[in-house]
Amino acid sequence: MKLHDHVREWALGYIREGKYSPVGVWFHWIMAALVLFQLGFGWAMSRVPVGGDKLAAYSLHSQLGLAILLLAALRFVWRLFIPDPINDADAPGWQSTAAHVTHVLFYGLFALLPLSGWAMWSAIQPVAPLRLAGLVAVPAMPFHTLSQEWQFYVLAWAESLHLWGIVGLSLLVPLHVGAALKHHFWDRDDVVIGILPEIEDDQNARDHARYNPQAG
Ligand code: HEM
Ligand code: HEM
Numbered sequence: 001m002k003l004h005d006h007v008r009e010w011a012l013g014y015i016r017e018g019k020y021s022p023v024g025v026w027f028h029w030i031m032a033a034l035v036l037f038q039l040g041f042g043w044a045m046s047r048v049p050v051g052g053d054k055l056a057a058y059s060l061h062s063q064l065g066l067a068i069l070l071l072a073a074l075r076f077v078w079r080l081f082i083p084d085p086i087n088d089a090d091a092p093g094w095q096s097t098a099a100h101v102t103h104v105l106f107y108g109l110f111a112l113l114p115l116s117g118w119a120m121w122s123a124i125q126p127v128a129p130l131r132l133a134g135l136v137a138v139p140a141m142p143f144h145t146l147s148q149e150w151q152f153y154v155l156a157w158a159e160s161l162h163l164w165g166i167v168g169l170s171l172l173v174p175l176h177v178g179a180a181l182k183h184h185f186w187d188r189d190d191v192v193i194g195i196l197p198e199i200e201d202d203q204n205a206r207d208h209a210r211y212n213p214q215a216g
Contacts, residue, residue, distance in 0.1 A: 004081075011082045018087045019194045027075040028195055031110070034068050038113075039169060059131075062121060065114045067133040072110035079107075088189035095179075102176050105168065113165040119143070119158035123151045 011021035020028065038061065045057040084103075090096055121130055122141035130138040143154050183191040 008081060015083060015085045018085045018190055019198070020085060021082060022197070023078060024082065024084075025195055025197050027071065027078065029197075031068065031071055031075065034064055034071070035110070035169065036173070038064060038068065039166065039173075042166070062117060063131050063134045065117050066130065066138055068110060069114035069118075070132060072107065072114075075110075076107060085194050087191050087194050089183055089187070089191045099179065102172055102179075105172060106176075109165050109169050109172070112161060113169070116158045116161040116165060120155060120162060123155035123158060 011023065014021040014024075019025075041057070041064075042061055045054065045061055048054040048057055089099070118130065118138070119141055122143045125140065125144055130140065132138050143151055146154065180192050183189050
């Protein structure tokens with residue numbers, strides 16, 4: 001059996017039990033934390049007066065944003081190979097459709113926000129190179145070859161896409177979290193349990209029972 005078959009089988013062991021795999025779980029919580037931070041920090045950053053502090057804030061904001069783009073791409077590839085678990089709430093109906101649409105929109109926004117941010121920086125020809133998570137230099141998109149007028153259009157478009165993305169996220173996050181809380185406390189089903197990390201003892205015991213590369 002090849003390595004990726006082992007990995008898939010390991011992840012499907014969790015999915016069959018109605019849980020996201022630890023990879024899916026950590027993608028979810030790391031990205032949720034980063035995206036929420038970006039929303040709050042981006043808003044605070046826009047209120048800092050022009051100067052050194054503002055530039056430092058822009059720099060941190062773009063470094064984290066580009067890290068979100070990389071994580072989103074990895075998460076998307078993971079998601080193509082590993083389906084989401086079927087849980088109690090997956091009966092056909094508008095709620096399942098709404099949940100599915102929300103997840104697709106989230107993935108779209110995880111790409112739109114960093115790409116529009118990157119385009120904004122590229123249209124103003126950044127003074128310092130952009131860096132992914134502060135580590136890897138990321139080149140500007142090639143807008144410097146355009147006329148000044150077009151650079152201005154790109155900047156204006158990218159800025160409004162960024163703002164629409166922010167509006168979208170700010171609407172979707174409370175809807176999504178509200179739905180999760182409703183499932184957990186009102187319907188008392190297993191939806192939220194499926195995305196929570198497993199407790200160590202529980203996990204060890206179940207890994208033995210679950211992991212069987214010969215099956216499936
Ligand atoms: C998921 C990722 C991101 C989120 C959630 C996000 C969120 C935000 C927020 C909330 C603002 C403040 C808007 C305002 O109040 O005016 C903002 C502004 C900004 N963001 Fe992002 N951002 C993300 C990624 C990025 C990336 C990757 C870059 C650059 C490479 C970037 C560049 C900018 C810039 C330049 C502004 C200032 C725009 C202006 O002043 O009009 N963002 N962002
Ligand atoms: C307290 C906060 C949160 C809770 C309780 C929560 C809960 C959940 C639950 C229970 C699921 C699984 C739904 C299902 O299987 O149908 C899920 C999936 C998802 N959540 Fe959240 N979430 C939270 C915050 C966020 C935030 C802030 C974002 C976006 C930045 C987000 C993005 C997603 C995405 C994209 C999925 C789909 C996962 C996939 O299929 O790959 N969540 N969340």
